[in-house]
Amino acid sequence: MKKVKLHVQVSKASPNENIYYVREGAALLIKDGWKMKNRTWSNWILVPPAGIRHPDAIIETVIPDIYEVRELANKIHKAGLPWRGRAFGWNAEYSQSQDRNMGGKPSRIVNFPAYFFIGELGLWMISLRWEHGDNNPPRVISDTSCIVHEPPVEVRTSNYAKNYI
Known part of the structure; x- marks a missing residue:
C-alpha cells in the first residue's frame, strides 16, 4: 500500500454559490468533509467544507501497489468464480472468461x-485481463493520471558535510 494524493476534478455548479459538480471521487471528497447537496444521473453536487471558497480538490488516500493487486487477482482468478467486493479499501470485481454465441451460428462464438x-x-x-487464455499471464492496464506526482526534493550538503558522510 502506498500513500498518494489524488486530484479530484470539480467544476463550479453556480457562479453565485459555493457548489461544485463532481463526476469521479465524490466519495473521497465526502469523506474529506464535503457535503452532498444533490445527485444527477452523471454528477454529484457537493458543497466544500465551511471556509473553503476555492477548493483545491487534492485528497490524500492509500492505494495498493501493482504487486498486491496482482497477487489478489491471481488468487481470485484461480478460484474461477465471479466476484465483486472491496479490496484494499476500493471497489473491485472479477469476471471469469466466457464464450458467448453472438448470432446462433458456431462461427459467431466470441x-x-x-x-x-x-x-x-x-x-x-488497475485492470488485469487474461486476453491470451486463462493459463497465460494477464495484460495489465492502469490509469494513474490523477495521482499528483510531487517533484523530488533535492538535498544539498556542504563540502564540510561530504567529508563525514
Missing part, C-alpha cells in the same frame, strides 16, 4: 477474457 478491476474510473485504476 470469447470474453477473464478480467480483474480495482479502483475508481477517472481517478486511478
Whole structure:
C-alpha cells in the first residue's frame, strides 16, 4: 500500500454559490468533509467544507501497489468464480472468461477474457485481463493520471558535510 494524493476534478455548479459538480471521487471528497447537496444521473453536487471558497480538490488516500493487486487477482482468478467486493479499501470485481454465441451460428462464438478491476474510473485504476487464455499471464492496464506526482526534493550538503558522510 502506498500513500498518494489524488486530484479530484470539480467544476463550479453556480457562479453565485459555493457548489461544485463532481463526476469521479465524490466519495473521497465526502469523506474529506464535503457535503452532498444533490445527485444527477452523471454528477454529484457537493458543497466544500465551511471556509473553503476555492477548493483545491487534492485528497490524500492509500492505494495498493501493482504487486498486491496482482497477487489478489491471481488468487481470485484461480478460484474461477465471479466476484465483486472491496479490496484494499476500493471497489473491485472479477469476471471469469466466457464464450458467448453472438448470432446462433458456431462461427459467431466470441470469447470474453477473464478480467480483474480495482479502483475508481477517472481517478486511478488497475485492470488485469487474461486476453491470451486463462493459463497465460494477464495484460495489465492502469490509469494513474490523477495521482499528483510531487517533484523530488533535492538535498544539498556542504563540502564540510561530504567529508563525514
